Amino acid sequence: MQDCFIYDAVRTPRGRGRPDGALHEVPPLDLAAHSLRALRDRNNLDTSLVDDIVLGCVMPVGEQGSNVGRIAALNADYAETAPGVQINRYCASGLEAVNMAAAQIMSGQSEVTIGGGVESMSRVPMGADAGGWFTDPEVAFKTYYTPQGIGADLIATKWGFSRTDVDAYAVESQRRAARAWEENRFARSIVPIYDELGQVLLDRDEHMRPQTTMQDLAALKPAFAVMGDAMGYDAVAMQRYPEVEALDHVHHGGNSSGIVDGSAAVLLGSKEAGIRMGLKPRARIRAFTSIGSEPSIMLTGPEKVTRKVLARAGMTTSDIDLFELNEAFASVVLLFQHLLDIDPNILNVNGGAIAMGHPLGATGAMILGTALDELERTNRSTALVTLCVGAGMGTATIIERV
Secondary structure, three states: OOOOEEEEEEEOOOEEOOOOOOOOOOOHHHHHHHHHHHHHHHOOOOHHHOOEEEEEOOOOOHHHOOOHHHHHHHHOOOOOOOOEEEEOEOEOHHHHHHHHHHHHHHOOOOOEEEEEEEEEOOOOOOOOOOOHHHHOHHHHHHOOOOOHHHHHHHHHHHHOOOHHHHHHHHHHHHHHHHHHHHOOOOOOOEOOEEOOOOOEEEOOOOOOOOOOOHHHHHOOOOOOHHHHHHOOHHHHHHHHOOOOOOOOOOOOOOOEOOOEEEEEEEEEEOHHHHHHHOOOOOEEEEEEEEEEOOOOOOOOHHHHHHHHHHHHHOOOHHHOOEEEEOOOEHHHHHHHHHHHOOOHHHEOOOOOHHHHOOOOOOHHHHHHHHHHHHHHHHOOOEEEEEEEEOOOEEEEEEEEEO
């Protein structure tokens, strides 16, 4: 098996995922094409060398439908010989796309690939694809289906994370993200988006609220209490977890991931391909894997998949210099930190989706790039990137600087 190297990683800024967001006027295919063009132009990439393009997209319907991976590449004026595919592993789609693209290189079946993702949540909202798990009572009954927010509150209840705990984490995420922007820590990866007149539409993550305080968050009502009570999901969760007498609803918009638009792309290749392209590798993909976890609570996969990928790599948590875990909800991160005894000073050091937002299909590729940039900035070696996943899964990747 040959090594797969990361040669570059780019992402757009995250725009607020609503009609008044800066990126709402940009169709999803254009959003994805923007990252692909940036990857090509800044690396002087001959796109006829690209063996495959794998893009994640969680709501692959409407204008995000058909095959974003292929159509976005054509829209970006890539060589017509560069194929593309669209994949969906819910919130981990962007990272899974990178892993699938890397697997082609590691197996020797490809030499140059691109992994990444896109989601225009202002134009194609969550739930647009429906699906039997959400809409068929028979399927939902068998798996004790509850929405993710109920799962997040169930985690908080089961492991004893209070409203103060989750709000404090959210405030810290905002503080870290603001510091990262102030210190230009994202400068290497961000590719601004321009309109047809060449004016900047967005060059900075738009969802951030750096002045957020504990008092601000205390004023917000729990987002999932009515859903849990009136719609019966609390009863479903307690049926699956009878040790829980009542759910403590602690999550709201301020300590949950933001709804945003964005895209990302990662250039991968073998050592020989890098020589042909005239590019120096930035990191090596050391290991990756995915895992299934209990689907009703849904969000506990990161701890389990981290143990699995570390074992596969012959490593322990002490061998990892940085951890990036998608901040789907504050309790997800607090549980991960608790179960694996992770030092908070090496976990999500530049903030995360609570502050900057979670463009579903793109986030995994985005935070992979964030981890790589931070390794280089701090002259550290290894990073582990992971996300919780809908339907009870986890995906993780370990990268190592070269």
